[in-house]
Amino acid sequence: MWKPDRNSKKTLYEQIADYLEQRISYGEFPPGSLLPPERKLAEQFDVNRSTVIAAFAELRSMGIIESRIGSGTRVSTSKWGATPKHTPNWSRFAEGGSFLPNLPFLRRIREALTHNPTLIDFASGELSADLAPTNEIAVLMGKNAYTSYLGYVNPQGATPLREALVDYLNNYRGIRTTESSILITSGSQQSLFLITQCLLSPGDAVAIEDPSYCYSLPMFQSAGLRLFRLPVDKHGVQPEDIRTLYKKHRIKMVFLNPNYQNPTGALLSEERRKRLLDIISELGLPVVEDDPYSLTSYDGIPPLSLKSMDTTGSVLYIGSFSKIAASGLRIGWMVAPRSIVERLADARQQMDFGLSIIPQQVAGQFLQSDYFGPHLERLRIQLQFKRDLLIESLEKELSGLIEYVVPAGGIHFWCKLIPSIPDGILLEESIKKGIVMVPGSVYGSDSGYVRFTFARAKSEEIALGISRFAEALRGLIE
Ligand SMILES: Cc1ncc(COP(=O)(O)O)c(C=O)c1O
Known part of the structure; x- marks a missing residue:
């Protein structure tokens, strides 16, 4: 600026x-x-x-x-x-075109962060610089002589990265696939965009979690989709709700973020996963498994992916580098039947001719390097440390005024505020005090919830950030 x-x-x-x-x-x-x-x-x-x-x-x-x-x-x-x-x-x-602008609260948060870089950031869903493998990536980039041809890349994505992902998906997510069933996208966001634009039609009904990251994306409305809600409790969605929505609205697809969900941190229980897969395969209903957070599991044992349990080919699987390594590299992937991969690769080629070769090269090498395993371990420990700092600060500053379920992985912390304060007023007051968080209504929930992302702020900022938030909240109650 x-x-x-x-x-x-x-x-x-x-x-x-x-x-x-x-x-x-x-x-x-x-x-x-x-x-x-x-x-x-x-x-x-x-x-x-x-x-x-x-x-x-x-x-x-x-x-x-x-x-x-x-x-x-x-x-x-x-x-x-x-x-x-x-x-x-x-x-x-x-004001024209069919693509809707971002939600007003999200635009306000972005504007506040641009104008005041000293705000303590509990809003951005990404890792702080010290959690990202910056040095490792720098070493790999230094080693890269870029001997490879720098022309347009295969529309499905660079082959070495897709080959590295075949091993990664098998080793870390229990998913057995081949490189021809993988599409590289610009973050998982582009996978969601391609699915909503190319596989669904305006007027189609889809089910999304409530609350859900998908609610924060006017992209779903821009595609003309009708959204129906699957309430999330601490064990995720209730599989039977899918059947009810199918009967009532003939939903065409289900979007789930089953592992350490954004925003609630919920983990879909194993028993519900099994029932869910039974129901969707009985109905012939595709499910999008959006899985950016599973490897942050603090106990080091990532939950089973739905895709690895899917025997009927009903799951479209989406993964991302953003929450486990570097959001700025914009590397995401989708595992899907070949007909779908080819259709989406053709569409994305019309959009942008594919992702730059350089981040694909670096991501592929990082996944296969000796850096990857230790990086994940360090990341998990540090995320858990930040989560605990956040809880300690919330308990110190706001005990009795909040309710929450402690997440066992991920980067988000979902908090119910007992005093009822309108979202917009709380956000503005928080910005005035020097912090940003995301009001829960962005994710489709009623007002009175807040999402704190604890990965982006520095550890030493967390207690100060929460004391500023508490000051904002208490000022509005009194
Ligand atoms: C559940 C979920 N899906 C997808 C995304 C998009 O992330 P990216 O495009 O950086 O992979 C996010 C980002 O916050 C997310 O939380």
């Missing part, structure tokens, strides 16, 4: 005026468009509001912007719009 240089010879307001003029001339703010309010710009540039007012006055005197009381400050159409009638209506375009 640009900020004026306090050591420059130019005054702060002149620097801001120059910067805004440049952005206007680049077309980022077209003629007639509204500039952000002075207060917001002052926050963003880390200056007093009066400095922004002075910069606006400068731009106004040059005829670049115009202010009208009550309707904010706009880019002047007379100065910049030599032919203002021909300027495309970008805001109309921005």
Whole structure:
């Protein structure tokens, strides 16, 4: 984020005026468009509001912007719009298309984190830098002479990575497959996108967990799907609910995150897994097993995957590098029948011609290296340590005001708040105190729940973050 240089010879307001003029001339703010309010710009540039007012006055005197009381400050159409009638209506375009914007709370959290990188982050679902195998990946990248051809990759993904995944899936997830049944995707997110866009049609009914990561994805609505809920308790979903939804709504597919679920941390019990597989195979219903968290199991024994127990070929399995290694490499995979892999590979080729070869090369080598096993062990220990720090802090600060079930793996902690505080107010107050978390309603639950992700914050930030959250919450109760 640009900020004026306090050591420059130019005054702060002149620097801001120059910067805004440049952005206007680049077309980022077209003629007639509204500039952000002075207060917001002052926050963003880390200056007093009066400095922004002075910069606006400068731009106004040059005829670049115009202010009208009550309707904010706009880019002047007379100065910049030599032919203002021909300027495309970008805001109309921005509202167009069939792809819905992200949920408002998620956009607010992203904006808060961008503007204030010192916020303690209990919202982002990823690992902190010290939990990621940064050094190991750097060594592998250093060793990589990139002798391989750097042309377009096989539409299913780089063959060496798919071969490495065949071993990984067999060794760690009990899934026996071949590289031709694997599709590499840009994180598991792209697998979900391809499934919702290519295998389902607008109007189709699907079942998702309640609460669920899928609720946080307007992607499902963008695909025109009708969503029906499978309530999650501490042992996951009730398999019989699937049969009920099938009878009532003819659901076409079930989306599950059975291991250390996002957001509740729930683990689908083994007994329910068996019943669930019986029911879906009886109904001929496909299940998407979204499994990014299983290897974080704190006892070191990852739960059985549904896919490994699936004898009828009903499970589409999705995995990811994001929660066990590095979310920024954007490596995910899907195991599916060949007809599905080929259909989705063809679709993703039309979208982006496939993922960059370099992260695929690095991920494949990391999975096969001697680094992988020890990294997982260290990750599990440190995640459990962070979870315990979080619980200790919550008990110290908010005992009696919260209820929770302790997760045995994963990176998320789901908390019910006993006092009833509207989600939006609690989020804003938390941001003011210097932390972000995700209000439970993002995941489809009623207001009054919070998801704390404990993997992203540094260990030394956890107690401070929770004491700030407690201050926000207590301030709203009193
Ligand atoms: C259950 C679940 N599925 C999929 C994803 C997407 O992750 P990625 O695309 O980074 O693999 C997430 C991320 O938080 C998740 O929690």
